Amino acid sequence: MACLLIYDRRFLDHDPGRAHPECPQRLSAVLDGLRSAGLAGRLRPISFRQAAADQLALVHEPAYVDLVRLMCDEGFTSIGSDDTRLCAKSYDVAALAAGGAMAACDAVMAGTARRAFCAVRPPGHHALADQAMGFCLFNNAAIAAEHLRRRHGLERVAIVDFDAHHGNGTQSVFESCASVLYVSIHERPGSIDFPGSGQADEVGTGPGRGYTLNVPLSRGAGDAEYRAAIEREILPALRRFRPEMLLLSAGFDALAADAISHLALEPESFGWITEQLLTAADHYTGGRVVSILEGGYALDCLGAAAARHVAALLG
Numbered sequence: 001m002a003c004l005l006i007y008d009r010r011f012l013d014h015d016p017g018r019a020h021p022e023c024p025q026r027l028s029a030v031l032d033g034l035r036s037a038g039l040a041g042r043l044r045p046i047s048f049r050q051a052a053a054d055q056l057a058l059v060h061e062p063a064y065v066d067l068v069r070l071m072c073d074e075g076f077t078s079i080g081s082d083d084t085r086l087c088a089k090s091y092d093v094a095a096l097a098a099g100g101a102m103a104a105c106d107a108v109m110a111g112t113a114r115r116a117f118c119a120v121r122p123p124g125h126h127a128l129a130d131q132a133m134g135f136c137l138f139n140n141a142a143i144a145a146e147h148l149r150r151r152h153g154l155e156r157v158a159i160v161d162f163d164a165h166h167g168n169g170t171q172s173v174f175e176s177c178a179s180v181l182y183v184s185i186h187e188r189p190g191s192i193d194f195p196g197s198g199q200a201d202e203v204g205t206g207p208g209r210g211y212t213l214n215v216p217l218s219r220g221a222g223d224a225e226y227r228a229a230i231e232r233e234i235l236p237a238l239r240r241f242r243p244e245m246l247l248l249s250a251g252f253d254a255l256a257a258d259a260i261s262h263l264a265l266e267p268e269s270f271g272w273i274t275e276q277l278l279t280a281a282d283h284y285t286g287g288r289v290v291s292i293l294e295g296g297y298a299l300d301c302l303g304a305a306a307a308r309h310v311a312a313l314l315g
């Protein structure tokens, strides 16, 4: 199946400083992995532009968007907490990542292809409406989902987040919204320190109650635990929701080799996880899926994991 690639070398220009896990080499590892697996030539690059401030404000407070711009211009090197770093180009790079995710949605909605993989950074799923957090400045997946609702009139968008960490930012944006199903499978809070949320009893609020699904896994969870959780909880939730579009917050930090979590997936795991999600959603989405890179810091096997994921997108 045709799959679009969203990538620009300017994504390497967000410089978090020395010895930071969210480094530009992550994207090089992802692209090398796609090349080594013989997949790069099967992906169709598309052009895209930086998201405008009002597009970032689909989910972020306008004052926060202005603040990120100002802090980059003024030479600040972090925002919110010390681990979320800035350089002079970070606003533009983060807005380009959000613009790439939106362009992927536009192309998929236009029928250019049914699937897209966004090899973007910085990641987005911890970014709140008014706050940077956990290496994330703008919430790429949330902006894409809101763009699909407002621009394309979709009434049911599912976001499945398989990053090792709970996507607290995405949950926060949509927790009272019944039009976006947010599903996160991640290491249990308490076992992993960050971000501290994502318990199973966080199910959404008000009209959004029942449209947030958190599946926390214990330290050391691997294929067997993922398979059981996906089959018992996530696939039935997708089928009940009948999404018109599936967005994936594709984090690869649940790899056993990734020091940032205590989960135990192998690169191959991301192939079958992706296949399972697509099989459940395709009936409703017509095969439309946009995958957006989140975390993944084990440079020696991140590329192999991303390649398994993209191979499954290609079908």
Ligand SMILES: [Zn+2]
Residues within 6 Å of the ligand: 163, 164, 165, 251, 253, 295, 296
């Ligand atoms: Zn993560």
